[in-house]
Amino acid sequence: MTDEHYMQQAIKEAKRAMEEDEVPIGAVIVMNERIIAKGYNQVEKLTDSTAHAEIIALTAAFSFLGSKYLPDATLYVTVQPCLMCSGALYWSKIGRIVYGAEDEKNGYKRVAQNISPFHPKTSITAGILKEECARLIKDFFKEKR
Helix, strand or coil, X not given: CCHHHHHHHHHHHHHHHHHCCXXXXXXXXXXXXXXXXXXXXXXXXXXXXXXXXXXXXXXXXXXHHCCCCCCCCEEXXXXXXXXXXXXXXXHHCCCEEEEEECCCCCEXXXXXXXXXXXXXXXXXXXXXXXXXXXXXXHHHHHHHC
């Protein structure tokens, strides 16, 4: 399976968020070419500002594995993680993070700039299906305005 395949799965989760009038961000966590957890933004639904796609997917993965660490897992998320999610990903020791669109306003790079907020062993891949991921966000906010 390819990064594009798994990012398409994260995009499906983002579309679920959009259907529920949530900011359309989706995430999946993969181990051994198998999706072990999924998540999408549920901030409004749960009235919880921490209910980001990445946090929901991490919680599901920890529960599924019975472990608090994910060194052999990859997170696919449609938008660059925010600083809060980056902190959670740091503590998870996730092996790899793959994201689609940049988030200049709320992404970790806005604060961390040239310093990675992730675990030193975590590798990052950016820009997978970035146009499609960015279009979901743009269309959502265009409709809101």
